[in-house]
Amino acid sequence: KAAPVLDHGFVRVIDYMGNDAAIVQAARVSYGAGTKKVNDDSGLIRYLMRHWHSTPFEMCELKLHVKLPIFVARQWIRHRTANVNEYSARYSIMDREFYIPEPQHLAAQSTVNNQGRGAVLEGAEAARVLEILKSDAARTYDHYEEMLSQDGQQGLARELARMNLPANIYTQWYWKVDLHNLFHFLRLRADPHAQYEIRVYAEAIARMVADWVPVAFGAFEDYRMGGITLSGKAI
C-alpha cells in the first residue's frame, strides 16, 4: 500500500475527500446555467485548469503519511498551504535510519547551474563520499544514544541530543493538502529544477493523484507540467 521512496522512505495514502466529480459539482454551483456550453465533465475540468479557476480544485483533499530525510522535509515544509503533524524529536527517540544515496545519484556540483547537479562522481571519489556519509551517520547516532543514556548518568534531554544528528536522518509526518495546492507542489517539486531527493517523492505522489483524479491530473499535466509560458515580448 505504501509506495517506497529512496532507501527507507515511503508515501502512503491515509485518506482522501472528493474526486473528479467533486470538482465538477463545485464548479456547477458557481456557474449554474452558465456551464451549458461545456457540457461534459472532462471538458469543464480542462476549462477550469486552462483559465486558472482554481477554487473548484480546492474541494478535493488528500492526506498522506510520509517518511523522508530531514533535508527533504526542510524543502517540503516551505509549502505553507498544508496541514502537518510531524514526529517529535523532543518527545521521542529518532530511529537509526539515514538516507545514503545510491552511487548513480552521487553527482558533482553542476558547472552550469549553481543550484543543481552535474556528472556522476567517479568510482574512487564516490566510494569515499559513501564511506563518509555512512560512518558519520553511524558515529553521530552512536553519540546521540550515548548522550541520551549511559549507565550511571542522567541522560541529556532528547530535544538537545538530536542536534547532533545529520540532515539525512529520516523523520515522518502526516501531510494533508487540497488538490489545487497539491498541484502547485507537484509543479514545483516534480520539476527538473527540484532536487532529485524531493522529486522522487513528488513523482510517487503524482502517480497516486493520477489514479485518484485522472481527469484533473491529465489537465494539470497538459497545462501546467508540460506547458510553457511565453512573455509578451516573446510573442
Added chain:
Amino acid sequence: KAAPVLDHGFVRVIDYMGNDAAIVQAARVSYGAGTKKVNDDSGLIRYLMRHWHSTPFEMCELKLHVKLPIFVARQWIRHRTANVNEYSARYSIMDREFYIPEPQHLAAQSTVNNQGRGAVLEGAEAARVLEILKSDAARTYDHYEEMLSQDGQQGLARELARMNLPANIYTQWYWKVDLHNLFHFLRLRADPHAQYEIRVYAEAIARMVADWVPVAFGAFEDYRMGGITLSGKAI
C-alpha cells in the same frame, strides 16, 4: 438531510474527512511514545484542546452546501481559512428569495452595545418594517427581471443588473474547512456578540459537528465556548 436555517436557507453536509480517531492518530505520529501518559483517546483530545495544540484538529475536514442571505455571506466570507465556490450572479440569474425576519427577531438598535440589538420592535413599527422589507424586495426583484429582459430590448448584463438587489437576497455556496478553523468560526459566530442571522447557521453547524466528532466538540465547548480568559492583572 439539509438543516433548514432562517426562512429559506439551509446547511447540508456534502462530505467529510476524518473523525475523533483521526485527530488522535495524527497526534500520536507527533508525540509517539510521549503519549503514554494520556493513554485514552478522549483524554488526549482534551489535552490537545486545552494546550492549543491545534494542528491535529486540522486533520479533519468538512464540506457543506449552504444557502444564506448575502449580508450573512459577507460576514462569513471573512473567514479566509476555507475553500469556497459561490453561485455566480454574473453567469446565472438570482432566485426570487429574500430573508424576511420573523417579528420576534425585529429588534431595535441596542442602547448599550453599538454593534447589537436591544428590545423587540412594537407592533406598528414592526409591521411597517416588514412591509418595507417585503415591498422593496419585490420591487427591486421585479426591476431586476425587467432590466435583464424585456420584449424588444437587449437586456442588461446579469453582472450589472444584480447590483439592484438588496443584501437580504439569498445566495449559495460550497464551503469546505478543517476542524480547527471550523472551531474558530464557531467560537466567533456562535457567540452572543455575533449577529443573530449568522449565529443560527453557526448553531446548525455546531449540531452537525457534535454528531461528527463528539469528543472534540465536547472539548471545544468546554475549553473554548464556555471558557473565559482572565488577564494577568485579574489573576
Added chain:
Amino acid sequence: KAAPVLDHGFVRVIDYMGNDAAIVQAARVSYGAGTKKVNDDSGLIRYLMRHWHSTPFEMCELKLHVKLPIFVARQWIRHRTANVNEYSARYSIMDREFYIPEPQHLAAQSTVNNQGRGAVLEGAEAARVLEILKSDAARTYDHYEEMLSQDGQQGLARELARMNLPANIYTQWYWKVDLHNLFHFLRLRADPHAQYEIRVYAEAIARMVADWVPVAFGAFEDYRMGGITLSGKAI
C-alpha cells in the same frame, strides 16, 4: 493623493514596506554566492518572475484605503491572502452613495460569454435602466433611514436595516497585501475576463505599483499579464 475610481470610489495608498531593492535583498539572502551570474538587480528580478520564485516578492507590502461598491467588494474579498478592516454596517450608518454606471458602461449580456458583457444598451433601454437604478437606490435608502429612526419609534437595529440596501451602495476598507499576492490579484482582476467595475480598481492599483516597484512591475507585465501559457499538446 487618492485616485478616484467609478463615480464615488477611490484608492489611496496608506503605507508600504520595501521596494525593488527589498526583493533583491531577500533573494540574495537565499541565493548568496549563487547570484553572481545574474549580477544586475533588474535581471535578478526578471529571473525570479520568470521562474515563479515568488517568495522574494512577498517581502514587499502595500496598504490601501479603498472605497468601493458592495458587489465589487464581494469579488475582491475572495482574495484571502490579504488583511482587511471594513466599515461596519452593524456599528455605523451607511452613507447615501450608490454606484450608477455611466451610460457607455451599460452593456447587454454577452451573447458569446456567459460571464460577460456585450454591446452597449440603446438610448431608451439605457435610460430606463438608469432610472430604475437611481430610483430604487433612493427609495431603499429612504426606507433604510426610516427604519433606523422615526419620530416616536424605537428604530430598527442597524445590522438589520442594512439588509434593505442594494449591492451598488458604497462601503470602504483598509486592505493590506504582499506584492506577490497583489500581482496575483492584478493578474485576475485587471484581466479582460474580470468585471469592468473591479477592473478599474485593479488598473488604478497597477499604476500605483508601477510607480512603487517599477522593475518588478515591468517583469510582471511582461511575464504574467502579457504572457501566454501553451499546453504541452500545443507545443
Added chain:
Amino acid sequence: KAAPVLDHGFVRVIDYMGNDAAIVQAARVSYGAGTKKVNDDSGLIRYLMRHWHSTPFEMCELKLHVKLPIFVARQWIRHRTANVNEYSARYSIMDREFYIPEPQHLAAQSTVNNQGRGAVLEGAEAARVLEILKSDAARTYDHYEEMLSQDGQQGLARELARMNLPANIYTQWYWKVDLHNLFHFLRLRADPHAQYEIRVYAEAIARMVADWVPVAFGAFEDYRMGGITLSGKAI
C-alpha cells in the same frame, strides 16, 4: 543593532510597517462612530485584544533578519503565516558555525514532562556531551568540505554534501510577519513549554516589539501571556 542570541545567532530588524496608531486607525475604519465609547487609543487597543478582534493587528508588519540553528529553524518554520527567504545550501556553502550549548543549559530529559528538560547535567557528563557535540560538528564539517572539493576530484554537489551536517549548524533567513501572527508566535514560543533555544529568540523579538508597539504589546502581555483560560466546568 542586531540583538545577539545563543552563541552565534542574532535577530535584526530590517523594516517595519505601522505602529500602535496604525492599529487604531484600521479599527476606526471598521467601527466608525461606534468607537466613541472607547475614546482613547490605548483603551481601544486593549479592547480589541481582549475581544480577539485580531484583524486590526494584522495592519502592522515586521521584517527580521535571523541567524539560527537548523533545529530551531525547523520549529520556527511551522508558523505558516509568515514570509520567508532562507539561505540556500543548494546554491551556497554553509559556514562553519555550530550551536554549542553553555554548560548551564545542558539539561537532562525531564522526568515529569516528556517534551522538556529537567536538572542540569553534572560536570563529567556535561563535559562528555560538550566534547561529543564539538568534535562531531568539527568532523562532519571537515568531511563536508572534503566532499565539496578535494584536489583532483570533481566535488560532490552542495545539495548532497550538506546532508552530512548536523542540526546545530547555523542557517539564516529573512522573516516577515504581521503583528497578529507575531503575537501568536510569541505566545507559543516565549512560553515555558517551548524549547529554550527558540524561546530566547522569541524573547529577543518580544523586546523589539515592546519598543515598536508598546501599547499593543502591553495588551498582549496582559491578556495573552499572563492570562489564563478557565474551562466552563472550572467556572
